[in-house]
Amino acid sequence: MSTLEIRDLHVSVETKEGPKPILRGVDLTISSGETHAIMGPNGSGKSTLASALAGHPKYEVTSGTVTLDGEDVLEMSVDERARAGIFLAMQYPVEVPGVSVANFLRTAKTAIAGEAPALRTWGKEVKSAMENLRIDPAFAERSVNEGFSGGEKKRHEILQLELFKPTFAILDETDSGLDVDALRIVSEGVNRAKETTDVGVLLITHYTRILRYIKPDFVHVFVDGKVAEEGGPELAERLENEGYDRYVGTGATMA
Amino acid sequence: MTSTTENKGGAAVPTLTTDHSRAKADGAHSHGVVPAGSRAERVTSFDLADIPVPTGREEEWRFTPVDRLQPLFAPELGAAGVRTTVVPAPEVRVEIVGRDDERLGTAGKPGDRTAVTAWNAFTEATVVTVPAEAVASDVTSVRVEGISKDATASHLLIRAERFSQAVVVVDHLGDALLDQTVEIVVEEGAHLTVVSVQDWADGAVHASSHRATIARDGRLKHVVVTFGGDVVRITPDATFAGEGAEVEMVGLYFADADQHQEHRLFVDHAQPRCKSRVTYKGALQGVGAHAVWVGDVLIQAHAEGTDTYELNRNLVLTDGARADSVPNLEIETGEIDGAGHASATGRFDDEQLFYLMARGIPEVDARRLVVRGFFAELIDEIGVPAVEERLIASIEAELEKSMSVITGVADAAE
Numbered sequence: 001m002s003t004l005e006i007r008d009l010h011v012s013v014e015t016k017e018g019p020k021p022i023l024r025g026v027d028l029t030i031s032s033g034e035t036h037a038i039m040g041p042n043g044s045g046k047s048t049l050a051s052a053l054a055g056h057p058k059y060e061v062t063s064g065t066v067t068l069d070g071e072d073v074l075e076m077s078v079d080e081r082a083r084a085g086i087f088l089a090m091q092y093p094v095e096v097p098g099v100s101v102a103n104f105l106r107t108a109k110t111a112i113a114g115e116a117p118a119l120r121t122w123g124k125e126v127k128s129a130m131e132n133l134r135i136d137p138a139f140a141e142r143s144v145n146e147g148f149s150g151g152e153k154k155r156h157e158i159l160q161l162e163l164f165k166p167t168f169a170i171l172d173e174t175d176s177g178l179d180v181d182a183l184r185i186v187s188e189g190v191n192r193a194k195e196t197t198d199v200g201v202l203l204i205t206h207y208t209r210i211l212r213y214i215k216p217d218f219v220h221v222f223v224d225g226k227v228a229e230e231g232g233p234e235l236a237e238r239l240e241n242e243g244y245d246r247y248v249g250t251g252a253t254m255a
Numbered sequence: 256m257t258s259t260t261e262n263k264g265g266a267a268v269p270t271l272t273t274d275h276s277r278a279k280a281d282g283a284h285s286h287g288v289v290p291a292g293s294r295a296e297r298v299t300s301f302d303l304a305d306i307p308v309p310t311g312r313e314e315e316w317r318f319t320p321v322d323r324l325q326p327l328f329a330p331e332l333g334a335a336g337v338r339t340t341v342v343p344a345p346e347v348r349v350e351i352v353g354r355d356d357e358r359l360g361t362a363g364k365p366g367d368r369t370a371v372t373a374w375n376a377f378t379e380a381t382v383v384t385v386p387a388e389a390v391a392s393d394v395t396s397v398r399v400e401g402i403s404k405d406a407t408a409s410h411l412l413i414r415a416e417r418f419s420q421a422v423v424v425v426d427h428l429g430d431a432l433l434d435q436t437v438e439i440v441v442e443e444g445a446h447l448t449v450v451s452v453q454d455w456a457d458g459a460v461h462a463s464s465h466r467a468t469i470a471r472d473g474r475l476k477h478v479v480v481t482f483g484g485d486v487v488r489i490t491p492d493a494t495f496a497g498e499g500a501e502v503e504m505v506g507l508y509f510a511d512a513d514q515h516q517e518h519r520l521f522v523d524h525a526q527p528r529c530k531s532r533v534t535y536k537g538a539l540q541g542v543g544a545h546a547v548w549v550g551d552v553l554i555q556a557h558a559e560g561t562d563t564y565e566l567n568r569n570l571v572l573t574d575g576a577r578a579d580s581v582p583n584l585e586i587e588t589g590e591i592d593g594a595g596h597a598s599a600t601g602r603f604d605d606e607q608l609f610y611l612m613a614r615g616i617p618e619v620d621a622r623r624l625v626v627r628g629f630f631a632e633l634i635d636e637i638g639v640p641a642v643e644e645r646l647i648a649s650i651e652a653e654l655e656k657s658m659s660v661i662t663g664v665a666d667a668a669e
């Protein structure tokens with residue numbers, strides 16, 4: 001049983017005009033096995049939270065703490081965080097030309113596990129995980145994310161979630177841009193990970209749609225860089241009907 | 256004469272993409288640089304008097320530290336600075352011949368000062384012949400080793416006779432001040448691969464004119480790999496002498512601090528229905544690392560059905576390195592199948608690094624993966640397994656050398 005604790009987190013992003021404050025005091029506690037949905041309009045700072053947790057160098061934590069079972073996460077480098085068990089499925093996964101998916105997966109698994117995975121069982125594991133996510137086996141030899149469609153990129157992120165078995169997974173708009181079939185496949189992947197590894201999930205989304213497939217235990221509404229309201233799954237239903245208007249006043253809707 | 260250029264591709268490159276321009280590591284790049292003079296009008300000659308010592312302002316010398324090449328501009332060049340050893344495949348013949356051998360000087364004329372001094376200074380040439388219809392069962396290895404810093408001229412002729420097939424690897428190592436000619440003659444229907452590896456020790460200065468002629472249905476794969484030396488300037492020229500011929504020119508370079516690596520290519524589509532592909536990729540690291548790539552392609556008026564594409568990409572790993580990249584396509588006929596080029600210089604992409612590190616991969620390994628990935632496709636294209644393995648090892652060694660610089664970890668050896 002692990003706990004990821006975010007306390008009064010303030011984060012600025014590096015811009016050409018200098019640092020720009022985005023997160024203004026985020027409090028959040030996630031335990032193993034729990035699924036927390038973070039919902040909020042575009043620009044409310046959801047990806048900033050995800051990037052800051054993963055340690056992206058562009059995002060500077062100006063105050064607050066993040067601990068994983070009491071360990072100071074903010075002190076860790078990006079790769080140390082990943083090895084400590086934090087996984088970020090990115091909203092916009094990055095292309096890495098010339099590095100094959102197979103090589104990438106093996107290298108990352110080796111780094112995370114601290115030893116190379118057993119050759120035969122690893123091969124099988126990758127193959128069946130790809131099958132489950134309806135990823136063509138040919139993708140193993142393709143360059144990471146290069147020329148992948150939006151949906152393929154997202155499935156590749158969830159493939160990693162299933163293979164790397166993190167303690168906590170932050171899924172940044174994994175649902176965005178997916179058609180219904182892909183959404184279902186990706187959601188099944190997340191649910192498999194939840195069942196088999198007791199992973200704690202921070203499910204960042206703009207829409208309520210994915211919550212029909214992945215049941216959240218808690219819902220946090222994110223507005224203007226902090227949590228504006230929290231509750232159980234019923235809060236998602238209310239958002240489905242009312243949108244974000246009540247929090248932001250103008251403009252932002254569920255679209 | 257019409258002179259047009261067309262640009263395709265290159266869009267997948269991070270940070271900045273340039274064409275007909277010089278790209279600097281700091282991201283500033285200037286358009287509007289005076290385009291290269293027409294290759295059709297460039298003087299070529301065997302006569303020293305026709306090609307004077309350059310000042311450095313000439314089109315073909317404007318990126319070069321000409322002061323460091325001065326000794327090679329002089330007509331007096333010896334022969335003692337390098338030792339050439341050939342280990343031929345069983346089917347391949349090797350001779351040492353005098354400069355009056357009539358097979359010499361058939362692959363085109365010198366096109367710049369070092370090429371003309373090299374031509375006039377050598378006394379003996381090494382001739383490697385793949386006999387007609389022979390298929391070489393092994394790689395032929397030519398080893399050029401620097402043994403003294405006397406300004407030296409050397410001449411190598413590689414001949415692939417009708418319908419033969421062979422791979423010839425020319426290695427350069429040690430320390431030298433070398434002015435070299437490599438003539439390559441590909442006869443009808445022959446398939447020849449020539450790989451030139453510049454793995455010089457620090458301090459070496461190397462100017463080399465590669466001149467290739469490819470006959471009807473002949474195919475040349477020309478590979479240049481440059482890692483070592485202070486100044487390396489290679490000018491591969493390829494001319495088609497018959498229809499249906501192909502040339503594939505592949506280059507890989509890795510410039511460290513204060514190294515100047517220059518590759519100037521010229522493909523002369525002097526015949527109809529020939530195909531050329533040029534792919535050069537380089538990485539640069541360290542203050543004063545300078546890479547120059549110039550790719551001239553001339554499609555002559557009667558060369559209908561030409562198909563050509565050239566690409567240069569540079570990956571700048573650290574501050575203070577500079578890459579100049581100038582593709583130049585001259586087209587004198589509208590009846591072509593395809594003609595394009597792309598040139599791009601990008602900094603190391605921090606988002607790639609973040610992605611890999613966010614998967615637990617330590618920074619040093621992540622950088623290594625990205626750089627290896629940058630070269631991966633190119634290395635596959637070489638198609639000579641022994642060379643590919645060595646290249647991967649050399650790239651690793653280059654990265655090893657500088658990883659301390661890149662990651663900011665102090666290293667007493669640097």
Ligand SMILES: Nc1ncnc2c1ncn2[C@@H]1O[C@H](COP(=O)(O)OP(=O)(O)O)[C@@H](O)[C@H]1O
Pocket residue numbers: 013014015020022040041042043044045046047048049058
């Ligand atoms: N790299 C960046 N440079 C400049 N502004 C940024 C950057 N990243 C995020 N922002 C700004 O921070 C705010 C929050 O963005 P983000 O965290 O991406 O929101 P969300 O994921 O909720 O849509 C937005 O106003 C956005 O413009």
Ligand SMILES: [Mg+2]
Pocket residue numbers: 046047048091172173
């Ligand atoms: Mg976002």
